[in-house]
Amino acid sequence: MARMNMIEAIRSAHDVMMDRDPSVVVLGEDVGYFGGVFRCTDGLQRKYGEHRVIDAPIAEGGIIGAAIGMGVNGLRPVAEIQFADYIYPGFDQIVSELARLRYRSCGEFFSPVTIRTPCGGGIRGGQTHSQSPEGIFTHVSGIKVIMPSNPYDAKGLLISAIETDDPVVFFEPKRIYNGPFDGDPDKPAVGWGSHPKGEVPEGYYTVPIGEAEIVRPGDDLTIITYGTLVHVAVAASELTGIDAEVIDVRSMSPLDTETLADSVNKTGRCLIAHEATRFSGFGAEIAATIQKKCFYHLEAPIGRVAGWDTPYPHAFEWDYFPGQRRLAAGIMKVMEAE
Secondary structure (H helix, E strand, C coil): CEECCHHHHHHHHHHHHHHHCCCEEEEECCCCCCCCCCCCCCCHHHHHCCCCEEECCCCHHHHHHHHHHHHHCCCEEEEECCCHHHCHHHHHHHHHHHCCHHHHCCCCCCCCCEEEEEECCCCCCHHHCCCCCHHHHHCCCCCEEECCCCHHHHHHHHHHHHHCCCCEEEEEEHHHCCCCCCCCCCCCCCCCCCCHHHEECCCCCCCCCCCCEEEECCCCEEEEECCCHHHHHHHHHHHHCCCEEEEECCEEECCCHHHHHHHHHHHCCEEEEEEEECCCCHHHHHHHHHHHHHHHHCCCCCEEEEECCCCCCCCCHHHHCCCHHHHHHHHHHHHHCC
16 A cells, blocks of 8 residues: 555556556557656556557547547557647547447447546636536547545546446546545645555555445435535535535446435435536436435435536636535525424
8 A cells, every 4th residue: 555646546547557458558649658647647658658658639529539449449548638628629539439339339349448537627728618518528429537535546547447448437536636625725635644545555446337435424314426526525524513424426427326216315415515616517317306305305405516617717616616615504494394
């Protein structure tokens, strides 16, 4: 076991899989010589060579298209899109080709592509480097969508993603690359060194795709969230004094509906939180699922806390970001409702 931040855990996952499987290759903008804009692939090109860690031009459609071709021909490509905000030029390749390849070929062909991309705000990236488009991809049949909230899960889930024969979009909340963030921007930053999920095995292990995790047990209220907001939800629960059960979704597609429903049936109240825009966000799908599976156990309307229905503002970042105070207000609203 070793202490790792999320960047180091993601790099370790690449290293472990490239060492175990010569068909694993990495491609993307600056992933080789510079080791990635966030250093997640630092040192891999020196270790495995330019033929396995490939620097690509700024052409997201080309990166994903090339990865699909590699996958069809027996490789297991890990494609990095430098920021989730720039995944859209490759959207047609993902939706029309990657997600549908197995279906349209009646199972004859598949392409095991993993697309890694940093997402979310909290780093003063403004509207062009802060988006959380995970909900767009959960709407596409044929791909898996993952977002870890800590180094341990990041490494284990990335290894699982690389090993699966299905395409995966792997979102990485960049605000917590270097440490957990509790939603209070005025506090000094903390690292992963003292966090239990900062303890990461150096070798091979997996975290199953499609399984949520209860990160804080509780009896009064269920908070369903993922990514950075897992840590905010725990802090907001402690701030309010409400005994909330916090669930880290981890895998949005496939979604672990059983764990979510069991918790809400126990507590009778539910709050859903995500950083992405509220309208048509992934929280709406979770709310519909909870309403269907837990209708007769609900004691109050399902609550939602999310980003505003605007582009991510640069000057008002902390008004947009669902921090401790907004989640605490959401908790109290659900608790006081009848």
